[in-house]
Amino acid sequence: MTAPAHALRIRTTAGRGTLLAAILASGMVFLDSTVVNVALPRLGADLDATVAGLQWTVNGYALMLAAFVLLGGSLGDRFGRRRIFLIGVVWFAVASVLCGLAQDTNQLIAARFLQGAGGALLTPGSLSVLQASFHPDDRGRAIGTWSGLSGVSTALGPFVGGWLVDALSWRWIFFINLPLAVGVLLAAMRWVPESRDENVSRSAGRRFDIAGALLGALALAGLTYALIDAPVRGVGSWSVLLAAGVGVLAAVSFVLLERHRGEGAMLPTTLFGSRLFSVLNVFTVLVYAALSGFTFFLSVYLQNVVGWSALRTGLATVPMTVLLLLGSARAGALSARIGPRLLLTVGPVAAAGGLLLLRRVGPGASYWWDVLPGVLLFGIGLTLVVAPLTASVLAAVADRFAGVASGFNNAASRTGGLLAVAALPLLVGLSGSGYEQATALTDAFRGAMAWCAGLLLGGALLAALLVHRPPSPDRAPGRAAPSTRGA
Known part of the structure; x- marks a missing residue:
């Protein structure tokens, strides 16, 4: 790719400032995606929410991200990536304040829909700004730094969320976005250059659906x-x-x-001419449905049945995220050597085993003996899956479709989570105020873990039968952007 005029170098002040803006912005979105589950029991009690209210609190945000993240990227290409990025930051911050000020469940759900729309503008923008602004020689390093440091916010999310809920209020998991957004705006207005797709006028229909x-x-x-x-x-x-x-x-x-x-x-159906691309996206839906169902139920269960604080609940899953941060690169390298099939088969089986172990957790459970083994096994399984899956999806299509393939896989992961959080309470018979009743919630939690394990095993079977090494294993690193589905 030809370097843009005045391409940024990572060691310059402008380069560091642009990287800071992208990291803070994506970190804000990633943080918000992980802190809400920890706060669900407290905000549910404060707002007298039903199970449906909690579901919509999670899914209103996820729905808007899944539906509009591809459009958000297209808007940046057409009207300016910096401009849409800044609009997304302001939109997300205002919606976050509205979430924190909500006085009933309906107000919170409406604000979460707005927040998800802001995230759909912000999420692709944080990465596309780096892709478009940095010199090709520094682009890979900038994206790698963005990916690593943004991932730290995902790891910190449960801890920060739990501390805020216990020390202040669930409302502060949303208010904390305001100072972060101010930092992003100051850095972006000072250092981030504007860029757009200069050929968009000749392909407007393709870019703006x-x-x-x-x-x-x-x-x-x-x-x-x-x-x-x-x-x-x-x-x-x-x-x-x-x-x-x-x-x-x-x-x-x-x-x-x-x-x-x-x-x-917006989504060229020719992509699905690749059977591997189609299979991997079905696999993505299954795996991320299990992940979202697990995190939704575990946070509520640990607080309302086991009796843990929000902070202790948030800390419970930190080892899983640490495993992802430390092991994903190694899993990706191993997949490049041996192909993705083995990892995409073994990973979901290990993760399913972790969920089945967690079914035995009950009142008075020990973290070290009852919770940690299941969380670690699930985290190991997920670590084996994430990087090989993303790399295989991108390798399954032509380079010119790398952006839309990554975006669709991102949307597939969010859709899986969206449908799991919507369907699992129905499947396990949890409704109304049942999440506040120990017996009803215990039965529902154990049923949900079994369903999520079944989804993972279905993914493992799909990988074992239909996944093969992508046709272009020698792609140069950095040709395609990494997935940002953690938002």
Whole structure:
């Protein structure tokens, strides 16, 4: 790739400032994605929320990210990556304040939808700014630094969230974004250069598919609403059936529209001509559905049944994140040598074993003997999966589709989590205020861990049968951007 005019070097003040802005911004989004689960029991009690209210608190944010993250990247390409990045930062900060000020569940859910929309502008922008601004010789190092330090915020999220909930209030998990956003804005306005795709005018239809994004959002919203509302109103109620029908119709319309637009679509359907790409994205949905279901139920269970504080609950899963930070690069290197099939088969099996171990956790449980072994085994399994999966998805398509392939895989991971949080309470019979009742929550937690283990084993079987070494193993490092699905 040709270096842009005035390309930044990482050792310059402007280079460091641009990197700081990207790291703080993505760290803000990653932090917010991990702290909310820890706060669910406390905010649920404070706002008198039902299980459905907690589900929408998580899923309102995830839905907007899954539906609009590809569009957010396209907006940056067309109107300026720095401009859209700054709008996303301000939008996210304002929505965070609204979340913290919410006086009832409906207000919080509405604010979380807005926050997710801001995140959809911000998440692709933080990476695309680095990709477009730095000299090719420094680009790989800048992205690697961004990835590592942004990951630290993911590791700190449960700890910071738990401390804020215990020491101050659940509202501060949202208010903490305000000073971070101010730091991002000051650094971005001072150092981040503007950039855009100069060829966008010749490919506007391909780069700016609003209809596709709206249909995708409507499909996810309809199906999510049906799954969350079914335990309350009944599977056969008119509102549930209507929502499900709208979701299915929107999904079919989305596929037909994208097929009609060809390579001018937000999601070119030619990508799915690669069987490996299709299989890996189904695998992604299964694995990240299990991950989201696990984290949603574990945080509530440890506080409302085991009796732990929010801080202790947040610390419980830190070893899992540390394993990911320390081991993902090694797993990626191993996958490059031996191919992804073995790791994508063994990893989910190990993770499933961890979840089955956690089913025995109960009141008075010991962290070291009862919780840590399951968390470690799950973390080891996930570490074997994440980097090989991302690399294989990008290697399964032509280089010119690397951006959209990464974005779609990001959306697939969020969709898996979205559907898991919506469906699992229905599948395990948890509704209303059941999350506050020890017996009901214990049964639901153990059932949910079994379902999540089943999803992982399904992913392992899929990998064992259908995953093979990508066709282009000799891709040069740095040709494609890494996944940012942790937001």
